[in-house]
Structures are given as C-alpha cells and as structure tokens.
Amino acid sequence: MPYFHTEPALPYDKQNKTAVLLLNLGTPDAPTTAAVKPYLRDFLSDKRVVELPSWLWQPVLRGLVLTLRPKKSAHGYEKIWFKEGSPLAVYTERQAAALAARLPDVIVRHAMTYGNPSVADVMADFKAQGVGRLLVVPLYPQYAASSTGAALDKVFQNLLKQRNQMSVRTVSRFYDDAGYIAAMKQHIETYWAQHGRGDKLMLSFHGIPQKSHDDGDPYPDECRHTARLLADALGLAEQDYIVSFQSRFGRAKWVEPSTQDLLDKLPAQGVNKLDVFCPGFTADCLETLEEIALTGREQFHAAGGKAYSYIPCLNDNAAWLSALADLVKRNLQGWD
Missing domain, CATH: 3.40.50.1400 (Rossmann fold)
Structure with a gap:
C-alpha cells in the first residue's frame, strides 16, 4: 500500500477551492453497548485523552473499562437520544448547515474526532472536490490538549498522507470572542x-x-x-x-x-x-x-x-450561528 494518498484526477489549477471543517468530539452511532464500546476504545486510546504509557493503560482499558463502562454509557445515551440520532451529531450537523447557508461560496462540512463522519473521510471528500485551502474550526471555545489538540491531530495526521498538501489554517480557541x-x-x-x-x-x-x-x-x-x-x-x-x-x-x-x-x-x-x-x-x-x-x-x-x-447549550441559536460565521469570515480573510 502506498504511503501517500492518490491525488484526485484534477488539474492543478482546479484544486483551489476553499473549505471550512467544523470539528467536534464524536458520538457512538447508536445508544447501544455494541456501538458505544468501539467508540470508547478509540476515544480512551488517544494519548491526548489519557496520558499514560500504553503498557500500563491498555490492559486496564481493554479489561475493566471496556467491560463495565460501555453498558453504563449506553444507558446514559438511551436517556437523551433524539429521534434523528445523537444530540451532539444532530446539533453539529445543523451548525454546519447553517454556516454553509451563511457562506455560499465556501464548502462547509463537519467531522468528529472519534466516530462518524470521520476526519479522514471528510478530508478525502474535500480532496475530490478540489479543495486546496482549508480552515479548521474545532468547536471548543477553550483550548485543551485533550479536545482541541486531539481534533487538530486528526487533521495533521491526514495532511502527512497528502502528496499535494492543502493550505491549512486553524482556530485553536475563541474563548474571548x-x-x-x-x-x-x-x-x-x-x-x-x-x-x-x-x-x-x-x-x-x-x-x-x-x-x-x-x-x-x-x-x-x-x-x-x-x-x-x-x-x-x-x-x-x-x-x-x-x-x-x-x-x-x-x-x-x-x-x-x-x-x-x-x-x-x-x-x-x-x-x-x-x-x-x-x-x-x-x-x-x-x-x-x-x-x-x-x-x-x-x-x-x-x-x-x-x-x-x-440552560441548554447554544446549539442552533441564531445569534451563536451568526457569531460563528463572523469568526470564520475573519479567519478566511485573504482567501477570497
């Protein structure tokens, strides 16, 4: 298997579209123990999340934690699950759609650090559409290595595999916006x-x-x-x-x-x-x-x-979505 991803069959001067990627933590695909277990395994295996040596942490994770925690977490998800799916997935998708409506000349997608839609899949789709400039916005106002850092790691890991790398900007925090x-x-x-x-x-x-x-x-x-x-x-x-x-x-x-x-x-x-x-x-x-x-x-x-x-989170609050659009526009300046 080649180390670098195969580039899309697009002329070099057609790979200049601008995209915005909204990132959030992630969620299991269903409120079940079977769906929660692989999600928790990926999440708790990230060294940004648990900073312990693998030889020490992995036996605990794969033994005690993944034996007991998935069932408990699944029960919690059952209590909050929407008809359309996980609340986090539903609201993040709505935020991306609202941002896209406010930025008609920019491709806007969302992805999850763990779970679906994955960063790798969305980045591959960007490539296929001819995206050459990417603004990444983790939806965490305050920076933490275990949230924002872990999300950006996924993007950077993907860039390492790109033969023709995109130009990338990141918004690592907006706690005082x-x-x-x-x-x-x-x-x-x-x-x-x-x-x-x-x-x-x-x-x-x-x-x-x-x-x-x-x-x-x-x-x-x-x-x-x-x-x-x-x-x-x-x-x-x-x-x-x-x-x-x-x-x-x-x-x-x-x-x-x-x-x-x-x-x-x-x-x-x-x-x-x-x-x-x-x-x-x-x-x-x-x-x-x-x-x-x-x-x-x-x-x-x-x-x-x-x-x-x-008091619920901002979710799809109109004032928040306008503030998010303004934040993105400021960070896209010069890419018009």
Missing part, C-alpha cells in the same frame, strides 16, 4: 425571561487532570476568562455565579472546584434555586444532557435543593 460571549448573554437572558432566575448561576466546564494544567495546558485559565466575560456581560456580581469543572474520570486529581461536589454542598450554603449553564460545550451532548441536566438535578434535589434549571 465577542460574538460568542454576546450570544451566550442573549441566550441566558432569554431563558431567564421565560423561566425565571435562580439564586446563583453555575458555569460548569468539562474538567481536565490537574497535572495537565500544571504541565502547561491553559484550559482552566481560558474557562475562567470566559466566565468573567460572560458574568460581566450579564451584569453579575462575584457572588452571583460560580465556575466549576465536571466529568471527572479516573483516580488522578482534576482541576477544581468539582461540579458534582458543589451540587452536594450548595443547598447547605443557602442556594435553593440553581441555574446551570455549560459555556465550554457549543452543542448539547451526553455530558450536558445526562450528566448535568438529569443526574445533576437529581443530585441537587437529593442534597436539599428546591429548584434546578439546566
């Missing part, structure tokens, strides 16, 4: 106008191991920066909101405070009505709809809380 902040502000205020407002707003971000931050991953700092900008936009005082980190995995110490720990403690501190929003997720998924919206509500009520409101 004015349009993104304004879209979240409008989205939250609209929710409050319709449903009322709690005693405190929890801004829950996905967590990372503390060692990753100690080794230079800027993710928690960017999360807190986003939270400050959003709180200022909403006119919140310091006591009106709290930043937390969710989705701990394994025994290592993760960045704090923990969302789950706070859900147990806040009612005893006088917070009876809690609103929760997840600024680090641009589309609802297992970690927001099951972990926060469902399990989080049960945990808060069990601890004595009276009212719990999960």
Whole structure:
C-alpha cells in the first residue's frame, strides 16, 4: 500500500477551492453497548485523552473499562437520544448547515474526532472536490490538549498522507470572542425571561487532570476568562455565579472546584434555586444532557435543593450561528 494518498484526477489549477471543517468530539452511532464500546476504545486510546504509557493503560482499558463502562454509557445515551440520532451529531450537523447557508461560496462540512463522519473521510471528500485551502474550526471555545489538540491531530495526521498538501489554517480557541460571549448573554437572558432566575448561576466546564494544567495546558485559565466575560456581560456580581469543572474520570486529581461536589454542598450554603449553564460545550451532548441536566438535578434535589434549571447549550441559536460565521469570515480573510 502506498504511503501517500492518490491525488484526485484534477488539474492543478482546479484544486483551489476553499473549505471550512467544523470539528467536534464524536458520538457512538447508536445508544447501544455494541456501538458505544468501539467508540470508547478509540476515544480512551488517544494519548491526548489519557496520558499514560500504553503498557500500563491498555490492559486496564481493554479489561475493566471496556467491560463495565460501555453498558453504563449506553444507558446514559438511551436517556437523551433524539429521534434523528445523537444530540451532539444532530446539533453539529445543523451548525454546519447553517454556516454553509451563511457562506455560499465556501464548502462547509463537519467531522468528529472519534466516530462518524470521520476526519479522514471528510478530508478525502474535500480532496475530490478540489479543495486546496482549508480552515479548521474545532468547536471548543477553550483550548485543551485533550479536545482541541486531539481534533487538530486528526487533521495533521491526514495532511502527512497528502502528496499535494492543502493550505491549512486553524482556530485553536475563541474563548474571548465577542460574538460568542454576546450570544451566550442573549441566550441566558432569554431563558431567564421565560423561566425565571435562580439564586446563583453555575458555569460548569468539562474538567481536565490537574497535572495537565500544571504541565502547561491553559484550559482552566481560558474557562475562567470566559466566565468573567460572560458574568460581566450579564451584569453579575462575584457572588452571583460560580465556575466549576465536571466529568471527572479516573483516580488522578482534576482541576477544581468539582461540579458534582458543589451540587452536594450548595443547598447547605443557602442556594435553593440553581441555574446551570455549560459555556465550554457549543452543542448539547451526553455530558450536558445526562450528566448535568438529569443526574445533576437529581443530585441537587437529593442534597436539599428546591429548584434546578439546566440552560441548554447554544446549539442552533441564531445569534451563536451568526457569531460563528463572523469568526470564520475573519479567519478566511485573504482567501477570497
């Protein structure tokens, strides 16, 4: 098998189209143990996600983890699965379609770091269409090696196989983008106008191991920066909101405070009505709809809380889609 991919049978001067690739984490193809297992195997085998030597981690992964976790995860997916498919897949596809409508002269597609549609398949399709200039936008506002880094790795790995490499630009983060902040502000205020407002707003971000931050991953700092900008936009005082980190995995110490720990403690501190929003997720998924919206509500009520409101992610919010289009246009400048 040749090392490099065979190039499409297109003249060199016809390989100059511009494309945008939106990247998200990924999802199993179905809410079943059989579908979840290979998805988790790929996800948890990525050294960006689990930074342990293969000789140490792989036996644990292929033994204990892939024996117990797929069934539990599948049960979680069952509770949130849409008629059209996985929420993350549905919303990411809608975001790509909305962006394409706003950029009629650019080819727009989405792909997943793990699962379908794969980066390799979409990149091959770009090649066949004559794409020579590619803007890659991981849909993670805050950079983390385990999310944005892993997504971009897939693109770079594909480039290594291209005989005639595309010109590539990347947007590695947009945690302080004015349009993104304004879209979240409008989205939250609209929710409050319709449903009322709690005693405190929890801004829950996905967590990372503390060692990753100690080794230079800027993710928690960017999360807190986003939270400050959003709180200022909403006119919140310091006591009106709290930043937390969710989705701990394994025994290592993760960045704090923990969302789950706070859900147990806040009612005893006088917070009876809690609103929760997840600024680090641009589309609802297992970690927001099951972990926060469902399990989080049960945990808060069990601890004595009276009212719990999960504010959905931006998803296909019009203000967010316009902000995304503006972000892309700025990064496409000079490729007109």
